[in-house]
Amino acid sequence: MQLLKGQKADVTKGRSLGKLAVRFGWKAGKSELGIDAAAFLLSERGRCERDEDFIFYGNPLAANGAAEHKSSGQQLGTEAGDQEVIELVLGRLPEQIAKAAFTVTIYDGEQLGHAFQDVTGLYVRLVNLDTGEELLRYEYGADLVKETAVVAGELYRHNGEWKFSAIGSGFNGGLAALCLNYGLELEGNAAAGEDGESQAYARAEAAAAATMEAPVQTASLSKIDFRKKLVQYTLEKKQLTNVVARVGIVLDISGSMQTLYKNGTVQEVVERILAVACKFDDNGTLDVWVYDNEYSRLPSVTERDFGQYVDKHILNNDRIHKFGRNNEPPVMEDVIRKYTVEENDPTPVFIIFINDGGVVKSIKHTITHSAVQPIFWQFVGIGNSNFEVLKRLDTMEGRIVDNASFFHLDDIAAVSDEDLYDQLLNEFPMWIKAAKEQRIIRP
Structure with missing residues (x-):
């Protein structure tokens, strides 16, 4: 099923679906572009209530195994254009998670002069991991110019089932703007872009690190991961x-x-x-x-x-x-x-x-x-x-x-x-x- 912007589609209704892969694709017009996909697991208020519910390459696995981020260095799927993937075990998503927002951002876009006008071939596709069947595909981004972040789509609960909404809405301000949009408060002038990327990633990494036996240098580790x-x-x-x-x-x-x-x-x-x-x-x-x-x-x-x-x-x-x-x-x-x-x-x-x-x-x-x-x-x-x-x-x-x-x-x-x-x-x-x-x- 090929979706258009604003359309909604059933995902689980009428089918047995245990594991879902949300696969992201794009083509960077400049080799130096840093592009990342992520998921925000949201409550009914549309907020990411816990830092660890922000799933990305620095916090790739939800505590209960309900969500996992994989990058291009891992096995992603059969389509050559797939760059990153968020895999979901739907039965493990806590009841308080009403929605999952799937996003793509350009790292330090404003500072480096990069934007989505330099990116083509943006798509998100949902695949049944148990059968390999592609359930739906949404191609977006033709209207993006100076934006450095985009919400590709949302998976949300509706009458006991899961549906997908094709959004494709762009944001200025990169990852920091998305974090603020979903209720992850940043310090100082991060809303204006001052070290917002580092703060946003560091918050999620700090939450992930809290579950480890030994303490780690979360803010510094964030810099190492960027580098x-x-x-x-x-x-x-x-x-x-x-x-x-x-x-x-x-x-x-x-x-x-x-x-x-x-x-x-x-x-x-x-x-x-x-x-x-x-x-x-x-x-x-x-x-x-x-x-x-x-x-x-x-x-x-x-x-x-x-x-x-x-x-x-x-x-x-x-x-x-x-x-x-x-x-x-x-x-x-x-x-x-x-x-x-x-x-x-x-x-x-x-x-x-x-x-x-x-x-x-x-x-x-x-x-x-x-x-x-x-x-x-x-x-x-x-x-x-x-x-x-x-x-x-x-x-x-x-x-x-x-x-x-x-x-x-x-x-x-x-x-x-x-x-x-x-x-x-x-x-x-x-x-x-x-x-x-x-x-x-x-x-």
Whole structure:
């Protein structure tokens, strides 16, 4: 059954229906668009009475198993266009849930200049999970322009049965506007879009986390989840979704870096790079080194223990030599030793090397020497120092493959996550291809 805007249709009347899949499809006109589907489980008042009744990728499973969110990384269905799905076990929906609103939003649409005018092929279809039968389909969105959120449709109780209403109404203000519409109150100026996305997701994640045995950093985890999605979009764009890599970060801790450590910039860098490790590394860990004229190999960091990592493991660690002059080759040799001697494994290694200038020239020998190893060095220069040595990395001779890249950011804190990930992963695909051809890594 093909519905038009405003039409209603029976879903359960006249049929035995235990499990229902609400499948969402769309085509993004820009590869960087972040699009998410979600469900708000509502009371008769049309309100989401509990934060945990907001079902999305960060809170994918209702406490009683009545609703589950699945994304494109999981088995969704038989139709190629399906992007995300909300699966419902109708018999488990509590009596106080009178309606389920199904929504699609663009992440940070207003801030990033993205809107539904950049999206085509929007549809929602209802499928009987027990039989695979498509019950109805609603195609919508042709009238959307600047909106960043849309209510695709609603499933609602009527005389003891469930019906579906085709809505397709757009909202400005993204996810925050939807949350306010359904009674999830946000703090401060979130209604005006100030961090509304983060607050909305963090509320639901906090509710989900409350059911776990151990406490978690809910607000920070929300940021990590956002960043992991941006990394995923970048990986898809650069055709790296099937690549597994060990990920490490090397942090300059020479004297000129003191301000960046103390004002939280380095902690933020660790968190941003952790998202890359979570998507690339099969165990989701980020290996960490710091160096000035000495170096230290630090405990690896994961999304469960990254909070205050820099304070705990670096600034408050008296065993670490800090704020001296810089000397890169010793720490680079330790990186090579870890991945080729201690953990001799052909799995690719992606090293992000943060430096604020003045690297020693002998770094060239170390990079050339390591070209036969499964290690790619991505140097990131920050600040306004001299990066002449690093700028010549791409033209260095005497290597079997180009195993290093460099880009410069005046102020890394001012660069969006999206732009940072795009630059970080710009040359890595080319190295992967070349390293496979030379059998440095497995084809």
